[in-house]
Amino acid sequence: MDRHDDQIVVRIEGLRKEFNGVQVLKGVDLSIRAGEVAFIIGPSGGGKSTLLRCMNFLETPTGGTIKFRGEALCHEENGSIRIKPESAIRQARAKMPMVFQHFNLFNHRNVLQNVIEGPVRVLKQDREKAIGEAQEILRSLGLSAEMEKYPAQLSGGQKQRVAIARALAMDPEVILFDEPTSALDPELVSGVLETIRVLAQKGRTMVVVSHEMGFARSLADQVYFVADGVVRESGPPDHLFNNPQTDQLKRFMSSILR
């Protein structure tokens, strides 16, 4: 391993996923470096969510390799996929949590309880310590006044920021975002984007699926254009957006910017 590889937190090679015989991911390669913000863009149905869900093992890959901190969580041997045991997968998930389009907050727990659930139940942290840290995180996200509220009492933007707080409480190495603003009313989008921007400035490693092109352009270190189950193009945002190589990306950009 050269110096460069040390910084790679997630390396994906030849990742494949099929649903009932239909290939949805057809061999995806990408690497996420520490401190990097990677954006995944692409047309609907192209496999972006499936890619992210495979990284979190919400879907079980059918082929290829996912390495997290140098450890292969899945790899192929003699043509069939080998997945690490459940306990190893759970540990990886705890360090690479996901933020969902529809928030998926625990409905029966208030904001603070939502945030400490992971640290207490998964990381086995002391409850008092977890509460202290959760309060700190919630404060930094402007949610101090919401700690006792239930998800049903929050706006969409607040819900998504609580979901981000829940991920942050895991002290993660990478955070995965699947269209974090797509379910929000337009006026609530910027608040959540701003939260993600602040995390980026603090050096958080993040993988973001998003249709917010302006946001991607200003924030991304790397952009991956995913379509038809493969990474069609990738590179720094200026490069990718100014010089799209494939017709598919050109068409995608014009459809989005229209």
Add this chain to the structure above:
Amino acid sequence: MYDFFFVLFPRYLPSLLEGTVMTITLSILSMAASIACGLLVALGRMSRFRLVRMVLNAYVEVFRDIPLIVQLLVIYFSLPQFGISLPAFWAGVLGLTLNLSAYLSEVFRAAIMSIDKGQREAGLSIGMSAYTIQTRIILPQALRIALPTMGGYFISLLKDCSLVSFIAVNELLRKGTMIIATTFKSMEVYMMVAIIYFVLSFVASRIVIRIERKLTPKYLLEELRRGNGAAHAGGR
């Protein structure tokens, strides 16, 4: 009329109350056992093992398709032929529990399946184990949804206990019947039994409502107020 309320009622009440206590005991024991069994059956029916699912589905089907009274008679009178002989009281508890568990497992299964799959995924995504997700995330929400229906089944159970009189358990109805056997006052005594059942169910349903109120969290009250109390299916 005067006789009924001020002479006969006090005379037979102690005996009828003994029967009432038996009815309540049967109900509470069977309910507690049915909640536990029903929950296990519900989870088992969602197991990834096909055999477990098949066996439990068959169990639910069988116990829903045979009248409770026939189930009780089989347990009490037919099982001894196979060397399984239970005292009347426990035969009653067993019969009521087997029957109610079948129904409750359906209630629990529906409640569990009504929980959005995003809840489970959120748990998974931060590294929770399947067990933690079930006990901390899914079941607490599902049980609260099932609560009103469970209450309805409890009221039904109180009344269904009268069937246990057929297998010689001295609950309320049978106590009444026994009094009639010696006094021949069937008209009056059945009326008393009816009144006691009414009071019992009436009080129980008020208690059930209070428990529901207490256990229904803020986040659900809002929804219930909007009239989404679809779970209020009641008994059978």
